[in-house]
Amino acid sequence: MSTILVTGARLLGREVADLLVRDGRIAEVGRVTPARGVPTLDADGLVALPGLVDLHTHLREPGREDAETIESGSAAAAAGGFTAVFAMANTDPVTDTAEAAEHVLDLGRTCGVVDVVPVGAVTKGLQGEQLAELGLMARSRARVRVFSDDGRCVADGRIMRRALEYLRPFDGVVSQHAQDPRLADSSACCHEGEVSGRLGLPSWPGVAEEAIVARDVMLARHTGSRVHVAHVSSAGTVEVIRWAKAQGIAVTAEVAPHHLALTTDLLVGYDPVYKVNPPLRPGEDVEALRAGLVDGTLDAVATDHAPHARHDKEHAFPDAAFGMLGLETALAVVSEVLVRPGRLDWADVARVLSVAPARIGRLAGHGRPLAVGEPANLTLVDPDRVVTVDAAASRSRSRNNPWHGRTLTGAVHTTILRGRVTHSLDPAARSHRTEVAQ
Template sequence: MTAYLITSVSIVGAAPTDLLIRDGVVAEVGPGLSAPDAVVVDGAGLVALPGLVDLHTHLREPGREDAETVESGSRAAALGGYTAVCAMANTSPVADTAGVVEQVWRLGREAGLVDVQPVGAVTVGLAGERLAELGAMADSAARVRIFSDDGHCVADPLLMRRALEYVKAFDGIIAQHAEEPRLTEGAQMHEGEVSTRLGLLGWPAVAEEAIIARDVLLAEHVGSRLHVCHVSTAGSVEVLRQAKARGVRVTAEVTPHHLLLTDERAATYDPVFKVNPPLRTAADIAALRAALADGVIDIIATDHAPHAVEDKECEWAYARPGMLGLETALSIALDVLGPEWDLIAERMSRTPARIAGLTGHGVDPAPGVPANLTVIDPAARRTIEPAELASRSRNTPYARMTLPGRIVATFLRGEPTVLDGKAVK
């Protein structure tokens, strides 16, 4: 295994130092290191972070390999600075059995670019009618600990209670897509002034907030772990704040696009801005940013949702909701939060790794720890060109936007997956 010496690099914003990677771990940290056998990476002006961890990635395989594969999505993740991703269950077939989650897990191992941790479905076929094989998926080689019907809400409160009770036995997590379906039928965007002006049926904030309020009460009653996917409204933030104050075992995520883009983007009728939950208002964005800073929202998760051309480049009403996110998430975080490196490391690496139970990830570079890390040039700026993205899909809402930061290198257990900003394999 090749050794790497990163010189004069700032570790999570600290004073510049040298960092030696050898045999899969961080071997030494300190100024003036020497390793004649090592490949030298000039880290002057660069920042080293623990490898990013995404709790919410759609890799589409099996079933929609035209939009993404485990390999292409893993490459996009590595180029975005990630060393681990959690692959959501809405594939075809649905990841609701031990066999399917093991297939996704093995494909991730074969790609070898990031650690791919499958998320199992809560209900059979995501239909919301009966529980999937939660125990079998937990006991499989994939060791599933997070379960979600993402893309669909577990709307039945009795079924949601049973799921929370079931996973409590092995300290699992139910990750809820919070959307009361009876309030969003036919909805095309956020319900508000812009939807009224455009004549599009609105998706009310209360549809999200009502489910979160119900589920934190259920989680509190059961004493189980709940995770709320893609929080998007100021009202949801207040529900979560109150629940956490009571000690409910709830965590929550926000996406990069909900931290940056408002519902005004829908005025172009460009389906690239159609997403679920929809883009909200500037007031919601302000509340989400504040909640991310103070910890009411625990993490940034991409909700990377690749779609084939025919599913996006069509009329707004018929377009599939979803946006790419893996290759731009760290740049958006840097744009929104500024160079708050400890906060970025906490929200994009340490905490998501802790929630998912991913040992060896989310640990700051230090002697003896697995060398899962990313190196970023914060001074660089790049213009996003969809054709240059590693994903098989092109539905990025940031096309031709200039964003801060460039991933220079990513290491997975000491092996580079990205060097000089390019994928190694």
């Protein structure tokens, strides 16, 4: 294993300290005198955070390697400061068996750039009718703890109750794509309101999300199990979650960067890059989401990174695939819309992009304090670096990037996974990465 000295970093944006990393762990914190021959990474002006963790990514492999592979998605994740990502189950074949989960785990380990954590399907084939192999996946080498039919709602309340009851002994959690199919069917693609009426697009009212979340938090209370709400998009959902937490119900929730920053008015040009599920909402919903993240009602930021090949995305708006890229820009978006205005500090960023996601996913070794003995999973951020997003420069295989051409402040400088530099803007650090990989 390697040794590397990170000098002059601002830990969580606060005190300045050096971090000596040895054998994949933090060996010293404070003023460290470099030993001869130890590679040094100058972090003057950089903020050190625990490695970022994404609860919600679509890596498309197996089945849609034309859009993304675990290798390309891992590279994008490392560039975005992530040291671990949870890979959603809507692959082909679906991750609904222990063997499928272990296959995803092994592909991620082969790449070795981030920890790829399989998410298991709640129901067989994502069909919402029969439970998948929940227990076998939980007991497998993959140790699956997060289960989701994401892209499809577990709409049958009886099936949802059984899943929650079954997963309780494993401390598992259902991550719910909250979309009542009777209130917003598969064709719904625009927030219900003036814009959807003017554009003639099938509407997706906020209540279609809120009704499922209200049902699920009551089921979580009834079963004593954990439920997680994926990609919260409406102000009403924030209210439901806030109420449920006040009752002591075991509910957690995430919000995607695009729902924190983009609004439904972007659809007026029918640009399919802005087609996402749940849809972009009006400004009042965006503000409620930001406030909910600031006050802790919403626990985490998760990208819902959803790459698509051009032949799936470049269609008339109603026919285009749902989804946006998010891994490489998530940190910068949070920095732009919440850190720069002073609503979050860098310790808060660590909470919502590392600590809480790791806790929700029961992922040991990530989201840990920057302290002696802890795994050296680190993200170094240049808080003042201004970046203009270029979709063509993405590590992803896909180009459905809603941030293209936008200027964001705050950029990932270096990502370190268990002492190994997996991404860096510093040529010396990149050289170190090559040495370690040999």
